Amino acid sequence: MAGGGAGRLIAHPAQRRTLVVLSIAQALGGVANGVALGVGSLLVAQVTGREELAGLAATLLVLGGAALAVPLARLAVRSGRRVALTTGALLALGGTVLLAVGGTLGAAWMVLPGFLVLGGATAINLQSRFAATDLSSPSRRGRDLALVVWMTTIGVIVGPNLIAPGDALGTALGLPHLVGAYVISGSALAVTALVLWTALRPDPLLLARQGLPPREGAHPRLRVREHPRAVAAIVAVAGAHATMVGVMALTPVHLEHAGHGLAAIGFTMSAHTAGMYALSPVFGWLTDRLGGRVAVLVGVGLLALSVAANLALPPAAAPVGLALLGLGWSAATVAGSALVAGAVETDLRPALQGRSDLVLGLAGAAAGAAAGPVLGLVGYAGLNLAMLPIIAAIAVAAVLATGARGAGGVQRLAGASR
Structure with a gap:
């Protein structure tokens, strides 16, 4: 049935396409995260000159993802998954720009906020697993969600292996050590945003709402x-x-x-x-x-x-x-x-x-x-x-x-x- 809601007994016809698009985006986002996190601690130590601060990279990535989770969810409520996920990818892309520029200049004041903004990649990876369930039937919800989670495996495996080629690319471009990795990460996020914006149609969340009885107020409030x-x-x-x-x-x-x-x-x-x-x-x-x-x-x-x-x-x-x-x-x-x-x-x-x-x-x-x-x-x-x-x-x-x-x-x- 085409209508939304918990009562859907079979998956919507658009669900297969939704899963394919989300899986591709999840794999690309995993690559971006894998590269960025793989050299993050080294970059922080390099620009700050203090090894004891190296752990800030992972901490700031996690906090950035947490901070962006609710705003991106609110954006999904207003405009759908496509807009929310693409926005998260573009924010993360902006984070890689901050990291590349900050790493080139040796500016910790740019690098540390860069990891916070790069948390957008973590936020969209998390939100994607829920987007996979928007059009699921109850009997497939766990498997659809798990498929998108599993696609992270590709990024986890491939991402760290791109660190050395990324560094070589950065050197060829005249960038300092470690900065080239963020060229790879940013490229993966740019493709992620492009895939989500162009291919996540119809929007699974907006489609799931079709046929729902109207509620009081434009956007219902969660208590x-x-x-x-x-x-x-x-x-x-x-x-x-x-x-x-x-x-x-x-x-x-x-x-x-x-x-x-x-x-x-x-x-x-x-x-x-x-x-x-x-x-x-x-x-x-x-x-x-x-x-x-x-x-x-x-x-x-x-x-x-x-x-x-x-x-x-x-x-x-x-x-x-x-x-x-x-x-x-x-x-x-x-x-x-x-x-x-x-x-x-x-x-x-x-x-x-x-x-x-x-x-x-x-x-x-x-x-x-x-x-x-x-x-x-x-x-x-x-x-x-x-x-x-x-x-x-x-x-x-x-x-x-x-x-x-x-x-x-x-x-x-x-x-x-x-």
């Missing part, structure tokens, strides 16, 4: 407190992200202290990244077949196994614990995002999704910032143990987000949209 299941779903997603970031961010430091070199650290982080994205379609299928509650609880179990592995195994086996950490994040994030996508009526979803991405970004930034002091006080084992209360909170949130109707599968999940 989150009136949707406790939505709040619980947001808590589940943010908790999974905080757990992942908190452990992942300090694992390289732990391995270095244990005497492992860059090769071992790189392999461990590759195993983690593979866990985050490679099996996301499996968790999307699990969400659709068994329901969001079950899939989130699978993620909880995997996160708990990760903690157990990190506690019980020697540092040489860190890839096992970090792969489990990525898998747990993937299951909880895919299923939790599907719950967020279906927690409210169609015309309220973008606003809720923006709030979810804001909380996710802030939770990740807070966990990353706190992980260092926690590691210094209680060590790597204590850092992992500190995640157990968060993991328990994710399990409670999964139950609250689904309630009695959400345990039995996708039909009940669809019924949770109020």
Whole structure:
């Protein structure tokens, strides 16, 4: 049926095209993020002359993505996904310009805000997974969302491998060391904006609204407190992200202290990244077949196994614990995002999704910032143990987000949209 709303039983005919366009944009955006983040810490250290500030690159990217999540969601409410996603890509492109110019001039005052603005790439990557569900049927929501998440894998793999060619290109153009990477990143974002603007037609969100009964006011206002299941779903997603970031961010430091070199650290982080994205379609299928509650609880179990592995195994086996950490994040994030996508009526979803991405970004930034002091006080084992209360909170949130109707599968999940 062509109409929008939670009651759609089959996917809209435009859904296939929407998924193709979003998948291409997600892959390109992942490349841009992979290149930018891969040299971000080095660029900050280069322009500031202080290695202890290198971590600001990742922190500012996360905060920038969180800060832009709600404004871009509001833009989607007013003008649709195409305008919102393209705007985010263009903002991120502006960030790469600031980084390239600031890196060339050695101006930290331009480089640091550049990472904040580049957070637009993170914001559109997050919003794209929700855009994939605008025209989904309830029985396909998890898989459609997971497909777009999975496409990030391409960027994660390809992006870092373009750093060296980008640096060589920059040198050929007369740019300083590291700056050429942002020429590659900016080019990927320019193509992303072009793809979204020209090809994301018809707009999935505007199409999903067709046939909905009129509401009072031009744009309905979301009152989150009136949707406790939505709040619980947001808590589940943010908790999974905080757990992942908190452990992942300090694992390289732990391995270095244990005497492992860059090769071992790189392999461990590759195993983690593979866990985050490679099996996301499996968790999307699990969400659709068994329901969001079950899939989130699978993620909880995997996160708990990760903690157990990190506690019980020697540092040489860190890839096992970090792969489990990525898998747990993937299951909880895919299923939790599907719950967020279906927690409210169609015309309220973008606003809720923006709030979810804001909380996710802030939770990740807070966990990353706190992980260092926690590691210094209680060590790597204590850092992992500190995640157990968060993991328990994710399990409670999964139950609250689904309630009695959400345990039995996708039909009940669809019924949770109020």
